[in-house]
Amino acid sequence: MNYVILAHETDFDGWRQAARTLVLDGVRPEDVTWSVKGDEELFAPADAASPSRLPAGTFNVPARFIELARIAILHRDRERFALLYRLLWRLRGDHDLLDVATDPDVISITAMAKAVRRDEHKMHAFVRFREIGREREARYVAWFEPEHHIVGLAAPFFARRFADMPWSILTPDLCAHWDGFAVSFTPGVGKAEAPSSDRLEETWRRYYATIFNPARLKVKAMQTEMPKKYWRNLPEASMIKPLIAGAAHSADAMIANAATEPHKAQRRLEEPMRRKTATAADNLETLREEAAGCRACPLWKDATQTVFGEGPSHAPIMLVGEQPGDKEDLAGKPFVGPAGQMLDRALIEAGIERKQVYVTNAVKHFKFVPRGKIRLHQKPSTAEIKACRPWYEREKAAIKPVLVVAMGATAAQGVLGRITPINKNRGHLIDLDDKTKALVTVHPSYLLRLPDADAKAREYERFVDDLKMAAAFLRKSARAA
Amino acid sequence: MDVQRKLEILADAAKYDASCASSGTEMRDSSDGKGLGSTAPGMGICHSYAPDGRCISLLKVLLTNACNYDCLYCVNRSSSNVPRARFTIEEVVKLTLDFYRRNYIEGLFLSSGIIRSADYTMEQVVRVARSLREEHHFRGYIHLKTIPEADDALITEAGKYADRLSINIEVPEERSLARLAPEKDVRAIRRTMGRLRLKLEEAKPDEKAKTRPSRFAPAGQSTQMIIGADAADDQTILATSANLYGAYRLKRVYYSAFSPIPDASRALPLAPPPLMREHRLYQADWLMRFYGFEAGEIVEGSGWLPLDIDPKLAWALRHRDRFPLDVARASREELLRVPGFGRKAVDRIIETRRLASIRSADLGRLHIPKQKALPFIILSDHRPSPALLDAANLAQRFKPKAAQLRFDF
Numbered sequence: 001m002n003y004v005i006l007a008h009e010t011d012f013d014g015w016r017q018a019a020r021t022l023v024l025d026g027v028r029p030e031d032v033t034w035s036v037k038g039d040e041e042l043f044a045p046a047d048a049a050s051p052s053r054l055p056a057g058t059f060n061v062p063a064r065f066i067e068l069a070r071i072a073i074l075h076r077d078r079e080r081f082a083l084l085y086r087l088l089w090r091l092r093g094d095h096d097l098l099d100v101a102t103d104p105d106v107i108s109i110t111a112m113a114k115a116v117r118r119d120e121h122k123m124h125a126f127v128r129f130r131e132i133g134r135e136r137e138a139r140y141v142a143w144f145e146p147e148h149h150i151v152g153l154a155a156p157f158f159a160r161r162f163a164d165m166p167w168s169i170l171t172p173d174l175c176a177h178w179d180g181f182a183v184s185f186t187p188g189v190g191k192a193e194a195p196s197s198d199r200l201e202e203t204w205r206r207y208y209a210t211i212f213n214p215a216r217l218k219v220k221a222m223q224t225e226m227p228k229k230y231w232r233n234l235p236e237a238s239m240i241k242p243l244i245a246g247a248a249h250s251a252d253a254m255i256a257n258a259a260t261e262p263h264k265a266q267r268r269l270e271e272p273m274r275r276k277t278a279t280a281a282d283n284l285e286t287l288r289e290e291a292a293g294c295r296a297c298p299l300w301k302d303a304t305q306t307v308f309g310e311g312p313s314h315a316p317i318m319l320v321g322e323q324p325g326d327k328e329d330l331a332g333k334p335f336v337g338p339a340g341q342m343l344d345r346a347l348i349e350a351g352i353e354r355k356q357v358y359v360t361n362a363v364k365h366f367k368f369v370p371r372g373k374i375r376l377h378q379k380p381s382t383a384e385i386k387a388c389r390p391w392y393e394r395e396k397a398a399i400k401p402v403l404v405v406a407m408g409a410t411a412a413q414g415v416l417g418r419i420t421p422i423n424k425n426r427g428h429l430i431d432l433d434d435k436t437k438a439l440v441t442v443h444p445s446y447l448l449r450l451p452d453a454d455a456k457a458r459e460y461e462r463f464v465d466d467l468k469m470a471a472a473f474l475r476k477s478a479r480a481a
Numbered sequence: 482m483d484v485q486r487k488l489e490i491l492a493d494a495a496k497y498d499a500s501c502a503s504s505g506t507e508m509r510d511s512s513d514g515k516g517l518g519s520t521a522p523g524m525g526i527c528h529s530y531a532p533d534g535r536c537i538s539l540l541k542v543l544l545t546n547a548c549n550y551d552c553l554y555c556v557n558r559s560s561s562n563v564p565r566a567r568f569t570i571e572e573v574v575k576l577t578l579d580f581y582r583r584n585y586i587e588g589l590f591l592s593s594g595i596i597r598s599a600d601y602t603m604e605q606v607v608r609v610a611r612s613l614r615e616e617h618h619f620r621g622y623i624h625l626k627t628i629p630e631a632d633d634a635l636i637t638e639a640g641k642y643a644d645r646l647s648i649n650i651e652v653p654e655e656r657s658l659a660r661l662a663p664e665k666d667v668r669a670i671r672r673t674m675g676r677l678r679l680k681l682e683e684a685k686p687d688e689k690a691k692t693r694p695s696r697f698a699p700a701g702q703s704t705q706m707i708i709g710a711d712a713a714d715d716q717t718i719l720a721t722s723a724n725l726y727g728a729y730r731l732k733r734v735y736y737s738a739f740s741p742i743p744d745a746s747r748a749l750p751l752a753p754p755p756l757m758r759e760h761r762l763y764q765a766d767w768l769m770r771f772y773g774f775e776a777g778e779i780v781e782g783s784g785w786l787p788l789d790i791d792p793k794l795a796w797a798l799r800h801r802d803r804f805p806l807d808v809a810r811a812s813r814e815e816l817l818r819v820p821g822f823g824r825k826a827v828d829r830i831i832e833t834r835r836l837a838s839i840r841s842a843d844l845g846r847l848h849i850p851k852q853k854a855l856p857f858i859i860l861s862d863h864r865p866s867p868a869l870l871d872a873a874n875l876a877q878r879f880k881p882k883a884a885q886l887r888f889d890f
Contacts, residue, residue, distance in 0.1 A: 331676075
């Protein structure tokens with residue numbers, strides 16, 4: 001039998017060195033007995049100590065094992081050293097062992113590491129500092145009873161969080177202290193060493209009592225996350241019993257008591273969310289206000305808002321797209337997404353100033369289906385295009401443009417009032433009424449969707465050519481006027 | 482009125498907001514020696530639990546419970562006779578710091594009744610956060626309630642100081658909000674959520690850009706829906722959630738069973754809160770976000786989730802033709818749809834099955850409830866009898882005995 005005596009409860013380096021030596025010497029797990037100094041195995045020979053001699057040779061273990069072992073060794077279970085050695089021994093023949101989630105040794109070690117991490121987390125949560133002295137002279141001292149050997153593991157968290165105040169966390173195993181510069185450790189002490197009260201604890205208890213909703217009593221859920229063993233060091237825990245006892249009564253009272261008449265008259269100092277009132281002079285503004293509440297088809301329901309047109313009220317040219325997209329729906333403005341950027345570029349190349357242009361859409365709500373975290377664009381139906389058409393017509397009547405450019409099939413259908421194939425009708429002006437011409441072209445988002453770079457460049461050129469035709473017509477009609 | 486009394490009134494007024502999360506934000510600490518506080522890695526920290534089973538992570542208070550609005554379901558509605566109070570900016574700041582130094586909390590969740598106007602109210606809320614961050618260099622967690630229709634500059638500033646912003650959608654259906662909360666406007670709420678999403682996306686660091694965009698609520702935005710105050714069924718609720726997740730990329734939709742409040746209006750169902758329904762909705766929400774389910778397939782037919790069995794089991798019972806599933810071969814997506822299989826268990830199964838075959842005795846080791854899963858799966862030593870999956874009384878096996886059903890609905 002090989003006896004190993006580690007220097008202290010969390011002596012990972014000692015364990016690692018001993019385990020390395022034992023593995024290289026071919027010592028089987030069942031032939032090793034592990035213990036900690038001061039708590040030695042009864043039958044350990046007097047000369048049993050950490051081996052200092054290192055045999056030649058090397059072997060590898062997965063980095064994950066080392067991480068796991070560093071944490072699991074902090075568990076209070078005395079069997080942990082032997083379990084870790086057995087795993088190490090088995091890992092040499094089976095490098096993927098840790099991936100076998102159904103292996104009993106892997107289950108044990110994972111459970112140990114998990115228990116340590118949970119205890120660390122609970123220490124971060126349940127330490128309660130008590131103030132000694134006031135203001136600039138204050139020190140903060142806490143008493144905590146961890147389940148495992150986690151004080152060293154948990155202390156850096158407090159140092160990073162409470163860097164500007166001197167604190168100590170006292171525990172029966174080990175005490176941690178922060179002086180504003182470094183964490184230091186001293187041996188464990190008794191509870192009597194810690195302060196017994198704090199001036200804010202009564203306020204905290206009141207908060208705890210009020211934030212509790214007596215109509216939703218779920219004592220088990222509380223105890224799963226805050227087991228009773230922690231209660232004795234939590235100042236608020238003294239409230240738990242009376243709160244549970246009074247819960248049913250206060251919940252029933254809320255249900256039974258009728259609402260009282262309001263004492264004071266209901267009067268508002270200021271109208272909340274006051275909306276702009278429309279003025280008769282500003283026709284486009286009136287339309288915009290009216291369209292904001294449009295319910296002519298069901299698309300409003302799932303969308304954020306009506307995306308109305310934008311641009312000068314007497315623009316000579318009106319650009320009509322299909323419908324707002326994801327970004328337009330959020331911003332409430334047409335053509336602000338990627339298609340809008342492409343349109344801006346093409347307008348500049350065609351020599352059309354943005355301030356000459358009024359942009360709008362044939363359908364003014366975003367149509368989509370939700371797919372997890374994205375919204376998939378859906379083509380509007382004929383019914384929806386029809387329902388939305390009056391807005392376009394009223395916009396056109398207010399603006400009186402000389403030219404309407406319909407971009408894409410939906411826009412062409414909205415503008416011309418019938419299904420119109422793009423390619424057959426693009427490249428020439430169409431009479432819309434006696435004052436207005438129409439021009440049909442593709443939608444800029446069509447260009448974005450083309451997968452082939454050459455096709456994209458070619459189609460973009462055609463799109464710019466269409467816009468150039470619009471620009472030429474504008475110049476001509478401006479001269480005529 | 483002393484601060485302690487104010488705290489009682491203003492915490493009581495805030496407790497119907499379910500969220501107390503302090504997770505998912507950027508990493509910060511005070512190890513530079515200037516200021517106080519840090520954020521917790523991963524899941525956030527719950528510093529205590531109340532007997533209602535809810536986590537206490539943040540100091541959750543209202544700045545004032547005076548309110549212009551008269552929302553029937555709300556304890557702070559203007560026609561209620563609850564006592565009113567208002568904190569000064571300094572009082573909230575000091576209370577937050579005092580609680581924080583004692584390790585009672587992760588930070589502050591500040592909301593407010595609407596007083597004067599949306600902008601005035603939002604500005605008061607922002608002032609608290611500004612004082613904590615700029616004057617006291619507070620590095621802990623801050624959650625601010627966003628007031629719909631508040632000025633863009635105020636929202637930008639709120640996002641600069643806060644980790645999370647939220648606006649409550651309140652009830653799943655627009656027409657019930659119009660009835661229950663006449664001054665609230667779903668369209669204004671949605672527009673503001675839309676603005677928040679645009680700002681959140683602008684603030685995402687771009688790998689190519691040299692300058693870092695200005696900070697905006699690194700823990701994102703969330704919302705809350707009250708369950709049981711109106712007649713909306715579960716299908717409507719889940720469809721609304723799916724819409725909100727997709728449209729505004731919310732981190733969370735919180736479901737809050739409508740609970741009796743002091744001085745409650747008689748226009749509402751004054752009954753114990755439907756806690757089991759709330760629980761089933763959270764399960765369904767999880768199925769949508771982490772298990773690849775669409776809102777439409779979770780609730781089919783009646784529009785309601787069953788209360789006695791969980792929604793995934795209910796789905797599996799409706800789709801028995803997809804089972805039994807061979808655990809050794811099934812895809813991740815398929816495994817996620819097996820009753821009793823959690824996400825972690827599925828990860829472990831996929832790792833383990835490369836190296837070892839999975840037997841029925843292993844289910845317990847993988848923390849999978851055996852009785853629930855076995856009828857739906859094939860293991861190396863287990864194959865359910867075809868008659869079992871076809872049996873009309875299969876559903877009966879999973880239902881709790883009548884005596885255990887204690888939830889009023």
